[in-house]
Amino acid sequence: MKAVEFKNISKNFGNFPALTNVSFGIESNSVHCILGENGAGKSTLMKILFGMYQSDGGEFYIDGNSVKFDSPHDSIGMKIGMVHQHFMLIDDFTVLENVILGNETTTGLKINFTEIRSVLNDIINKYNLELDLDSKVSDISISSQQKVEILKLLFRDSGILIFDEPTAVLSPVEVKEFFKIIDEFKRNKKTIILITHKLNEVKLIADRVTVLRKGEVVYEEDIIDYNIDLEKLAQAIVGESRVSIAVDKSSENLTNETLIQLNSINLSRNNVKILDNLNLSLRKGEVLGICGVEGNGQNEIAEIITGLEKDFTGDFKNNNVNVSLVPDDRINKGMIMEYTVGENIYLKNGRKFIASSAILDDFSDKTINEYDVRLTNNKASLGSLSGGNQQKVIISREISAGNEVLIFSHPTRGVDINATAFIHSKIIEERNKNRAVLLISSDLDELVSLSDRLSVLFKGKIVKTFDPEELASYRSDNKISLTPDIEIKKEKDNQLFELLGKLMIGMAD
Amino acid sequence: MNLKTKINLISISISLVITLLIFSLITIIIGQNPAEILSIILNDVFATGYGMGQTLFKATSLIFCACGLAICFHAALFNIGAEGQLNAGSFVIALIAVYFADLPFPVVFLLCLVSGFIVSGIFGLIPAYIKIKKDVSEVITTIMFNFIILALVNFFLVDFFAVKSTMRTEKISENFMLTKFSDFMPFFSGSSLNISFLIALAVAVISYILIYKTKFGYELRAVGFNKTASKFIGLKVNKITLIAFFIGAGLTSLSGINFIFGYKGFYEMGFSSNIGFTAIAVALLAKNNPIGIIFSSLLFAILEYGGLSVNQQVPKEIMLVVQGVIILAILSVDKIVNNYFENKKDF
Ligand SMILES: Nc1ncnc2c1ncn2[C@@H]1O[C@H](COP(=O)(O)OP(=O)(O)OP(=O)(O)O)[C@@H](O)[C@H]1O
Ligand SMILES: [Mg+2]
Numbered sequence: 001m002k003a004v005e006f007k008n009i010s011k012n013f014g015n016f017p018a019l020t021n022v023s024f025g026i027e028s029n030s031v032h033c034i035l036g037e038n039g040a041g042k043s044t045l046m047k048i049l050f051g052m053y054q055s056d057g058g059e060f061y062i063d064g065n066s067v068k069f070d071s072p073h074d075s076i077g078m079k080i081g082m083v084h085q086h087f088m089l090i091d092d093f094t095v096l097e098n099v100i101l102g103n104e105t106t107t108g109l110k111i112n113f114t115e116i117r118s119v120l121n122d123i124i125n126k127y128n129l130e131l132d133l134d135s136k137v138s139d140i141s142i143s144s145q146q147k148v149e150i151l152k153l154l155f156r157d158s159g160i161l162i163f164d165e166p167t168a169v170l171s172p173v174e175v176k177e178f179f180k181i182i183d184e185f186k187r188n189k190k191t192i193i194l195i196t197h198k199l200n201e202v203k204l205i206a207d208r209v210t211v212l213r214k215g216e217v218v219y220e221e222d223i224i225d226y227n228i229d230l231e232k233l234a235q236a237i238v239g240e241s242r243v244s245i246a247v248d249k250s251s252e253n254l255t256n257e258t259l260i261q262l263n264s265i266n267l268s269r270n271n272v273k274i275l276d277n278l279n280l281s282l283r284k285g286e287v288l289g290i291c292g293v294e295g296n297g298q299n300e301i302a303e304i305i306t307g308l309e310k311d312f313t314g315d316f317k318n319n320n321v322n323v324s325l326v327p328d329d330r331i332n333k334g335m336i337m338e339y340t341v342g343e344n345i346y347l348k349n350g351r352k353f354i355a356s357s358a359i360l361d362d363f364s365d366k367t368i369n370e371y372d373v374r375l376t377n378n379k380a381s382l383g384s385l386s387g388g389n390q391q392k393v394i395i396s397r398e399i400s401a402g403n404e405v406l407i408f409s410h411p412t413r414g415v416d417i418n419a420t421a422f423i424h425s426k427i428i429e430e431r432n433k434n435r436a437v438l439l440i441s442s443d444l445d446e447l448v449s450l451s452d453r454l455s456v457l458f459k460g461k462i463v464k465t466f467d468p469e470e471l472a473s474y475r476s477d478n479k480i481s482l483t484p485d486i487e488i489k490k491e492k493d494n495q496l497f498e499l500l501g502k503l504m505i506g507m508a509d
Numbered sequence: 510m511n512l513k514t515k516i517n518l519i520s521i522s523i524s525l526v527i528t529l530l531i532f533s534l535i536t537i538i539i540g541q542n543p544a545e546i547l548s549i550i551l552n553d554v555f556a557t558g559y560g561m562g563q564t565l566f567k568a569t570s571l572i573f574c575a576c577g578l579a580i581c582f583h584a585a586l587f588n589i590g591a592e593g594q595l596n597a598g599s600f601v602i603a604l605i606a607v608y609f610a611d612l613p614f615p616v617v618f619l620l621c622l623v624s625g626f627i628v629s630g631i632f633g634l635i636p637a638y639i640k641i642k643k644d645v646s647e648v649i650t651t652i653m654f655n656f657i658i659l660a661l662v663n664f665f666l667v668d669f670f671a672v673k674s675t676m677r678t679e680k681i682s683e684n685f686m687l688t689k690f691s692d693f694m695p696f697f698s699g700s701s702l703n704i705s706f707l708i709a710l711a712v713a714v715i716s717y718i719l720i721y722k723t724k725f726g727y728e729l730r731a732v733g734f735n736k737t738a739s740k741f742i743g744l745k746v747n748k749i750t751l752i753a754f755f756i757g758a759g760l761t762s763l764s765g766i767n768f769i770f771g772y773k774g775f776y777e778m779g780f781s782s783n784i785g786f787t788a789i790a791v792a793l794l795a796k797n798n799p800i801g802i803i804f805s806s807l808l809f810a811i812l813e814y815g816g817l818s819v820n821q822q823v824p825k826e827i828m829l830v831v832q833g834v835i836i837l838a839i840l841s842v843d844k845i846v847n848n849y850f851e852n853k854k855d856f
Contacts, residue, residue: 333741336731353724
């Protein structure tokens with residue numbers, strides 16, 4: 001029995017075909033992964049299923065019935081729910097208020113809180129969501145916010161759950177937790193559709209995969225007993241153009257010149273300690289990795305170094321250098337959605353006072369070509385680009401600013417495998433140019449392969465720093481391959497990963 | 510023409526049609542024939558050179574103020590204080606012209622331009638500064654400053670500078686008066702239209718370039734679109750806020766040039782007859798585009814001038830109603846039109 005069946009779905013933006021004759025089915029009570037390059041049309045297809053967009057051609061069936069959705073209201077009525085990449089929560093409201101907000105079951109003027117509470121607490125216990133209904137959304141971690149979104153769907157009793165890159169914002173430990181919840185969904189006869197760029201996740205969780213490329217279905221396969229050829233899958237995703245970049249990461253240029261120094265930094269917000277006597281130094285020609293679960297002070301470190309946060313005590317030294325930042329939240333902090341690619345880059349890097357169209361085109365062409373940005377046309381506003389492509393533009397803008405210090409916060413979040421390899425190579429290139437790079441991430445692969453030194457951040461404190469020798473002793477070999485690593489981890493790497501995983505949640509010393 | 514402009518023109522046209530319908534409805538309720546009222550207005554404005562000249566004269570001051578406001582609005586700074594700001598600058602302009610009557614015209618004129626701009630600009634800087642330092646909404650402070658400034662000007666005028674038993678300053682030297690259009694185009698004879706109008710056109714073009722074609726303009730609008738992102742991208746948001754407010758408020762002072770150097774020759778309490786507020790609607794109608802502001806200023810000038818001529822048939826307040834309806838229409842139609850295109854994307 002198919003829960004969802006797409007038949008020849010097409011969608012154009014202007015005269016750009018985002019989806020062309022997409023046909024495939026999603027088995028009821030299964031986990032179905034949708035993969036594909038940035039801009040392949042994954043989110044667009046899911047937005048059509050959720051009623052946010054209407055297709056230009058084709059139709060789709062829910063449980064065998066042809067349906068037509070004019071808005072999410074219709075799809076919600078059919079028990080379809082979607083968790084977007086960008087959460088739709090109100091920060092100032094509590095978990096409970098967010099769940100109640102805009103829910104039909106709360107008819108009339110009076111809301112029966114006791115009843116709703118008990119229903120919600122039942123759901124929370126059943127799926128092990130570990131949420132407190134009364135905490136404010138702004139006070140809880142990203143992964144908990146994601147659980148609030150999940151709770152919203154479950155409260156509506158959704159049977160088909162769509163997740164657009166849910167694991168992009170999670171640390172490895174949290175991903176495991178999330179997959180446990182997914183398993184529980186399956187046991188409860190739900191159908192799960194999941195978009196991701198991480199192939200090893202597909203192997204762990206999916207029953208079937210569908211790969212989109214340039215708006216068309218190019219590959220489909222069932223996964224039985226975790227059996228899938230990831231190399232073949234990677235090939236299907238990127239087509240012929242699999243990037244394989246090997247960068248020479250020489251350690252010659254490791255000088256001891258410190259550009260940024262944080263000494264005994266303390267920072268509190270609303271009486272909660274965010275940074276706790278933090279010490280950190282960033283040197284020329286190195287990548288310093290910061291490993292940790294999101295919300296342990298990473299953003300504050302980045303904001304202090306860039307000069308955006310001044311409300312701290314302790315000693316902050318900037319050796320007279322400029323700092324670039326690729327922020328963690330691209331929608332709110334990273335870009336002007338209304339501006340084109342060229343305008344976004346001119347905004348930061350333009351030197352000329354008059355913005356001639358030649359200058360704007362020049363900025364835009366350079367980035368689009370170098371980073372292989374996929375967009376409908378060069379004058380498209382950045383808001384219309386796919387998530388991964390927006391990220392490429394932001395990275396290009398920050399790198400081409402030419403500053404001595406670069407902070408990358410989750411640089412490859414939501415970025416496909418080719419672009420990830422490319423961005424990694426750019427980061428190493430900057431390091432080799434003797435720039436100082438601070439790499440904040442929750443992706444251990446990324447951290448371990450790029451960092452010269454690696455610090456683990458937990459509750460606003462650096463609990464451990466691996467120096468280059470120590471890292472090398474864990475690494476299986478010293479040449480890093482920037483080809484997306486989809487092989488089984490070597491023994492030594494696994495040891496390191498396990499240790500890091502524990503340190504990140506404060507379980508080791 | 511790009512898509513955005515197309516969408517804007519569509520929504521503006523629809524709003525104007527709606528406004529016309531509501532205007533007709535009201536006149537019918539009052540017991541008048543809307544077609545007749547309209548024809549009186551149009552006739553008064555367009556039949557004579559005098560009518561046209563007066564209308565353009567009114568438009569001139571609106572263009573100055575609305576361009577200033579547009580610069581603030583693009584940065585999402587809701588400056589509601591143009592009325593006060595322009596009065597402060599204009600008062601100073603008149604005083605300088607009166608007290609430096611012996612200096613040559615170009616010197617005095619330049620002095621007036623600069624000091625009027627600075628005084629008005631400073632009254633824009635204060636709310637901007639309070640906003641930056643204390644996070645107080647500029648909407649509230651600028652409104653309050655309208656009262657403060659008018660009271661201050663009133664005090665200085667009455668106690669020190671006014672001609673006895675009037676509410677105006679002394680007259681500036683006749684030699685200082687700007688050339689009137691009627692001086693070289695008899696067609697406009699009798700009207701106050703003066704070369705300030707040409708300055709206004711230039712200001713509109715320059716504002717347009719500043720907003721849409723320069724680094725500063727890109728920064729200004731970026732702050733308006735997304736202040737947080739602007740900070741992270743590295744823009745100096747506070748500096749941009751201050752500059753926007755200074756230039757925006759400063760430009761409103763030019764309406765005093767139009768009135769004092771172009772028409773009456775003195776500053777008079779109440780001369781501005783609320784153009785500082787009307788200009789908000791003018792800017793809004795033009796979607797804060799200075800070129801559009803030229804046209805929306807003309808429209809509002811026609812309404813104001815025409816309103817006077819139909820006073821016999823309908824209360825002249827009906828023109829205020831029309832202005833209000835335009836704003837409401839544009840705000841709501843804009844949303845609808847934008848949503849429509851958002852969903853379609855089939856263009
Ligand atoms: N609202 C829109 N207006 C114009 N073009 C759009 C819009 N939404 C998406 N597109 C275009 O459609 C294409 C597919 O976008 P989509 O967001 O579906 O990609 P995706 O597969 O989800 O990519 P990613 O992995 O980066 O999230 C992109 O080229 C994008 O620029
Ligand atoms: Mg997407």
